[in-house]
Amino acid sequence: VKLQEFRSREILARHGVPVLDGQIATAADEARAAAELIRGPVVIKAQVLVGGRGKAGGVKLAGSPDEAAARAGEILGMAIKGVTVRTVLVAAAADIAHEFYLGLILDRGGQAITIIASADGGVEIEETARTNPAAILRLPLHPLIGLQQYEVRRVAFFLGLPAELRSAFATTLEGLYATFVASDADLAEINPLVITSDGRLVALDAKIVLDDSALFRHPELEALRDPAEEEPSEVAAREAGINFIKLDGSIGCMVNGAGLAMTTMDLVKLAGGEPANFLDIGGGAKADRVAAAFRIILDDPNVRAILVNIFGGITRGDEVARGIVEARATLTRQVPMVVRIVGTNAAKAAEILRAANLITADSLDDAAAKAVAAAGEPPA
Amino acid sequence: MSILVNRETRLLVQGVTGREGDFHSRAMLEYGTRIVAGVTPGKGGQTTLDGSVAVYDTVAEAVAATGANASCIFVPAPFAPDAMLEAADAGLTLVICITEGVPALDMLRVHHVLRAQGVRLIGPNCPGATTVGEAKVGIIPGNIHRPGPVGLVSRSGTLTYEVVQAMTDAGVGQTTCVGIGGDPIVGTSFVDVLALFNADPQTEAIVLIGEIGGDDEERAAAFCAREVRKPMAAFIAGRTAPPGRRMGHAGAIISGGAGTAESKRRALQEAGIRVADSPSQIPALLREAGVR
Numbered sequence: 311v312k313l314q315e316f317r318s319r320e321i322l323a324r325h326g327v328p329v330l331d332g333q334i335a336t337a338a339d340e341a342r343a344a345a346e347l348i349r350g351p352v353v354i355k356a357q358v359l360v361g362g363r364g365k366a367g368g369v370k371l372a373g374s375p376d377e378a379a380a381r382a383g384e385i386l387g388m389a390i391k392g393v394t395v396r397t398v399l400v401a402a403a404a405d406i407a408h409e410f411y412l413g414l415i416l417d418r419g420g421q422a423i424t425i426i427a428s429a430d431g432g433v434e435i436e437e438t439a440r441t442n443p444a445a446i447l448r449l450p451l452h453p454l455i456g457l458q459q460y461e462v463r464r465v466a467f468f469l470g471l472p473a474e475l476r477s478a479f480a481t482t483l484e485g486l487y488a489t490f491v492a493s494d495a496d497l498a499e500i501n502p503l504v505i506t507s508d509g510r511l512v513a514l515d516a517k518i519v520l521d522d523s524a525l526f527r528h529p530e531l532e533a534l535r536d537p538a539e540e541e542p543s544e545v546a547a548r549e550a551g552i553n554f555i556k557l558d559g560s561i562g563c564m565v566n567g568a569g570l571a572m573t574t575m576d577l578v579k580l581a582g583g584e585p586a587n588f589l590d591i592g593g594g595a596k597a598d599r600v601a602a603a604f605r606i607i608l609d610d611p612n613v614r615a616i617l618v619n620i621f622g623g624i625t626r627g628d629e630v631a632r633g634i635v636e637a638r639a640t641l642t643r644q645v646p647m648v649v650r651i652v653g654t655n656a657a658k659a660a661e662i663l664r665a666a667n668l669i670t671a672d673s674l675d676d677a678a679a680k681a682v683a684a685a686g687e688p689p690a
Numbered sequence: 691m692s693i694l695v696n697r698e699t700r701l702l703v704q705g706v707t708g709r710e711g712d713f714h715s716r717a718m719l720e721y722g723t724r725i726v727a728g729v730t731p732g733k734g735g736q737t738t739l740d741g742s743v744a745v746y747d748t749v750a751e752a753v754a755a756t757g758a759n760a761s762c763i764f765v766p767a768p769f770a771p772d773a774m775l776e777a778a779d780a781g782l783t784l785v786i787c788i789t790e791g792v793p794a795l796d797m798l799r800v801h802h803v804l805r806a807q808g809v810r811l812i813g814p815n816c817p818g819a820t821t822v823g824e825a826k827v828g829i830i831p832g833n834i835h836r837p838g839p840v841g842l843v844s845r846s847g848t849l850t851y852e853v854v855q856a857m858t859d860a861g862v863g864q865t866t867c868v869g870i871g872g873d874p875i876v877g878t879s880f881v882d883v884l885a886l887f888n889a890d891p892q893t894e895a896i897v898l899i900g901e902i903g904g905d906d907e908e909r910a911a912a913f914c915a916r917e918v919r920k921p922m923a924a925f926i927a928g929r930t931a932p933p934g935r936r937m938g939h940a941g942a943i944i945s946g947g948a949g950t951a952e953s954k955r956r957a958l959q960e961a962g963i964r965v966a967d968s969p970s971q972i973p974a975l976l977r978e979a980g981v982r
Contacts, residue, residue, distance in 0.1 A: 416794050418874040418904045418941065421801060436946035453798040494795055496874075523873075523940055524793035526768060553938045557930075568872060568938025569846025569901050572927040576951075577968055579930045588931070590938040621848040621855075652855060654833070674852065675970050 311520045314357045316399045317534050318516040321493060327485035327500070328478065329513050332401030341382030344400035345375040351403040354381045355515075359539050360391040361434075368395060371403055393539055404514060405507040410469055411435050412483065413499030414490045416521070422450035423490060425457075425483075427465045431502035457487040471511075478511040493531055494524030543606050550602040552591055559584025560685045562607035562616040562645075564600070566591050574619045577674055583682035586613045591620075597633035601640055608643050615646045615685035617677055622653020631659035635666040646684035650677040692821040692866045692893070693841065693886040694784065694812070695723075695760065699825045702727040702758035702782070704765055704773045706745060707738055710788075711764035714829050715739055718762075721832040723825045727752035749780040760784040762818065762827050767791040770814060771800045778809040785877070786827050787813035794940070797875040804877060811877025815939070817847040817869035830854075830867060838863015840981060841887035843880060844899035845872050845906070845939070849927055853899055853969045860973030862981060865893045872901070872939030880910035888918050895921040895981045897972060898963070902928035903942045903949045911957035921979030922963045923972050926951045 313321070316334050323329045331348050334357065335341040345352045356368030363369060368390050372378035378400060388395050409431030417424035427447045430438045438445055447468045451457055462480045471479050482503065490498045497519040504514050525532045537545050547554030553568065557575075561583045565571035568590045575585035587610070591603050607613055620630050630651050638647065650671040651659045660670045669684065671677035701718070705711040706728030716739060719725055727746055728738050734747030746752035749761065761777040763770060763785065770789040777785045785804065792814045804811045812819060818828010822835040834851055836858040844850040850869050857864065866887075870878050880898060887893045896918070900907040907926065914922060929951040931937050933944040944950050955965050964975040 416798075416874060418906075419909070421798065421875060423795075423798070434946075439946070453802040491795065494793055496794065521794045521940075522936070523767065523791045524795065526791075527793075555932070555935050555937065557932065565848075567846065567848030568942060569844075569849030569899070569927050570852055572901060572931055572937050572942070573849055573852070573925075573969060575930045576927060580967055585930055588935075588937055621851050652852075673970055675968050 311522060311525065311531070311535050312359050313518045313520065313534055314359065314397070314536060315355065315515060315517065316357055316397070318518040319513065321518060322485060322489050322500070322513060322516050325485040325488040325492070326481050327489070327513050328482065328511060330402040330404060332399055334397050335382055335400050336397050337386065338379040338383035341398060341400050342375045342379035345372060345378035348400065348402050352378050352400050353403045354378060354385055355399045355401065356385050356388065356390060356395040357397040357399055358390050358393045358395055359536065360393050363390050366390045396538060404504060404512060406504045407507045408505040409502035410504070411438070411499070411501045412486065412503045413497065413501065414486055414495070416496045417450060420450040422453055425449040425451065425461070425465060427469055429469050431504065435499070435501070456491070457484065474509070475505065475511050482511060482513065489518070493518065494521045494528060495519060496521050543609055547589070547606050550599060550606070552589060552599065552603055552606065554606060555588040556610065557585055557587050558612070559586045560612050560614045561681050562586045562610070562613040563619070564589050564591055564603050564607060564616060565619045566593065566621060570619065570621060574617065574674065574678070577678040578617065578681060581675070581678040581682045583678070583685055586610055597636055600633050601637035604637050604641055608641060608645065613645060615648065615681050617681035618647065618649040619674060619677060620651045620653070622651060626655050627651045627653035627659035628655040628662060631662040635662060635668070638666070648677050648681040648684060650674060692824065693883070693890050694810070694819045694866060694868060695821050695825040695827045697824045699760050699827065700724055700726045700756065700758045701827060702729060702749065702752050702756070702761045704729045704749065704761055704763045704777065706730060706743065706764070707733055708764055712738070714764065715743070717832060718826050721826040723827060726756040726758050749776045749782070753780045753782065758782065760827065761786070763787040763789060765789060771796040774800050774811060775803060778804045778807050783809055785809055785811045786816070786818050787811065788816060788818060788828055789813070790815040792873065794873070794875050797873065801875055801877055812868065813871040813876060815873045816871030816876070817850060819866060819868045821866045822864050828869070830869065834858055835867070836861070836863040839865065839892065839894035840897055840976060841865045841890065841893035841895070842867040842897040842899070843883040843887070844869050845901050845941070846899060846927065849969070850899060853897065853925065853972055856970050857897070857973050857976070862973045862976055865890065872941050874904065874941040880906050881913045884910055884913055884918060888920065893920070895976055895979060897976070898922065898924040898958070900924065900926045900954055901939070901942050902926070902931050902937065902944050902951050903939070905949065907954035908957040911961040911963065914963060915961035921976065921981060923966060923975040923979065924958045924963050925966045925969055925972060926954045926958070
C-alpha cells in the first residue's frame with residue numbers, strides 16, 4: 311500500500327519530523343480557509359499517487375487565500391495520468407535554499423534497512439543513481455540494533471549540513487527511522503528535505519510504501535488505503551482473495567501461482583498476443599473463487615479470450631475442470647476459453663472440458679497459441 | 691548425496707495439526723519422508739497423522755525425544771517468525787518455512803539471528819525441497835519427479851512444478867529441487883543453493899528459475915561465471931510484467947528500472963548460461979549442454 315503525501319507527512323510529523331503547516335481540502339472554499347489559517351503564501355498540491363503531478367500542473371503557488379481558492383478550484387477535478395484529483399494539500403510555501411534526498415528502504419540485496427541520502431534533492435533518486443551515482447550514500451543498518459548516532463552523523467557530514475542544523479537533522483532521520491519501523495514500511499522517503507532561506511530544516515514532500523504482509527498488525531494503516539485511486543477490478547479481486555493486476559491486452563489469464571501467472575502472460579506475448587491481466591487464483595482453485603475470477607476478467611471489455619492454466623499437482627484435475635465448467639455457466643458474457651489443467655486425472659479433466667465446448671491444450675505453449683488464435687476472431 | 695534433505699532427514703513439522711500441516715504431512719509421509727515429530731503448542735501428548743506421529747508442545751521437547759534434525763513450518767504468518775526462532779533455538783540445523791505473508795521486518799531479524807546461529811533457513815513463502823526418491827520436505831507434488839542428474843532451484847511454486855514436469859516428461863531427471871521463496875527477504879539465496887549443487891557430485895547440471903525483482907539472479911550469474919563449471923539452463927518469469935507493480939509474490943516488483951526480466955536474462959546469458967523463452971525449452975537446453 312502506497313500512502314498519499316498528506317498521510318505520509320502526518321505520520322512523519324507524529325514521529326518528530328519537521329513539516330510546514332498544512333491542511334487538506336476537497337473544495338475551493340476549504341482551500342481558502344486553510345490558506346487563511348496559514349497566513350502567507352501557500353502551495354496547493356494535488357494528492358494523487360501517480361508520479362509527475364508537478365509537470366501535469368497539479369502543484370501551484372498562491373499568494374493569498376483567494377488565489378488559493380482559485381488554484382485549488384483548478385486542480386480539484388483535474389485528471390493526472392487518468393486519476394481524478396479529489397483532494398489537495400494546502401501547505402505553507404517554503405523559500406528553498408537547498409534540497410536533499412533522504413530515504414529508508416527495505417534493501418533485499420543488503421538484507422537490511424538501508425539509508426539512502428543525496429545532496430541532489432527534488433529529483434527522483436533513480437534519476438540521480440543514473441546520472442551521478444557518486445552523489446548517493448547507501449548505508450545499511452544493523453537489523454537488530456537499528457539506527458545509531460554515528461550513522462546519523464555520517465549522513466549529516468555526507469550531506470554537508472551546517473553544524474547548527476545537525477541536531478534538527480538527527481531528529482529528522484530518527485523520526486524517519488521510527489516511522490519506517492513503527493509502520494512496517496518498505497519505503498519511507500523525504501524528497502525534498504530542504505533548508506529554507508531562513509535556515510530551517512523541513513520535510514517538504516514525503517512518500518511511504520507499506521509492507522502489505524504486515525498490514526494485519528496495522529489496521530489503522532490498512533484503513534488509509536485509497537480505493538478511489540485503484541482499479542475497481544483490482545479492489546474487487548482483493549476482496550475475493552485473488553491477486554489481480556489489470557493490463558491492456560485482449561487475453562484474460564487465470565492461473566494458480568504468481569510465477570506461473572507471470573510465465574503464462576509472457577508466453578501469450580511470445581505467441582503474438584497481449585495479456586489483459588495478471589491473475590493468481592491461489593491454491594486449490596475452488597469453484598467460487600474461479601467464478602469470481604472469471605467475472606473480474608470479463609468485466610474488462612477488451613478481453614476477447616480467456617486462458618486458464620492450472621497446475622494442480624496433487625489437486626485433482628477433474629474437480630478443477632468441473633469447477634470451471636460450473637463457473638462458466640454463471641457468466642453473462644461468453645468468450646472463447648482455452649483451458650489447460652495439469653494434475654492427477656488430467657485426461658478425465660480434458661474430457662469434461664471438451665464436453666462443455668472448451669478448448670483444451672496439452673502444453674502451456676500450445677494453450678497460449680490457441681488463446682491468441684481464439685482472441686483474433688471477432689467477438690461473437 | 692544430493693543436497694539439503696535425504697533419507698537421513700529426521701523431520702519435525704511445526705503446525706502439524708493445522709489444515710495445511712496435516713494435509714502436506716500426509717503427502718510427505720506417503721513420499722517416504724521420515725516425520726519423527728510434530729509440534730503444536732497445547733497439543734503435546736497427543737498423536738497425529740493417524741496415530742503415527744507424536745505431538746509435542748515445544749520444539750525443544752520434540753528434539754530431545756526424537757532426535758529431529760530439520761523442521762518444516764506451516765504455522766500462520768503472524769506466528770511464523772517465532773516458530774523459526776524456536777526451531778533454531780532447539781538446535782535444528784535446517785528450517786524450511788512454507789508460510790506466506792510473513793512481514794519483511796520480522797524476516798530481517800529472524801534471518802540475521804539464524805545466520806549467526808549457523809542455521810540453514812529456506813523460505814519463507816516457498817514450496818520446500820525434495821530430493822527425488824528420498825525425501826520431500828514441503829509442498830512440491832511428489833508425483834512430478836524422476837530421478838536423474840539435474841539440480842533445480844527456483845523462487846516460485848507452481849512454475850517450479852511446471853519446469854520439473856517438463857523435464858520429467860522429456861526424460862531428464864532431478865537430484866534435488868529447491869524452492870527458495872518469493873519474498874524480498876529469504877533465508878537462502880540462489881547463490882547459496884548453487885554453491886551446494888556445485889559441490890554435490892551427483893548433480894551434473896543445474897536449472898535456475900528466477901523472476902523479476904531484486905538482483906538475486908544477477909548475483910547468481912556472477913557466481914556461476916566465477917565458480918560453476920556444470921552445464922546450466924535458466925528461465926526468468928515476468929518479461930511482460932509492468933514496472934512498479936507487485937506480481938503476486940511480495941518480492942516480484944520492478945522498481946526504479948531495476949530487477950527487470952531482461953536485465954536478469956542478459957546477466958545469465960553473459961555468464962554462459964542458456965536461457966529459455968518458455969519452460970518447455972528447458973529439457974532441450976539441458977540436452978544441448980550435454981545432459982544425458
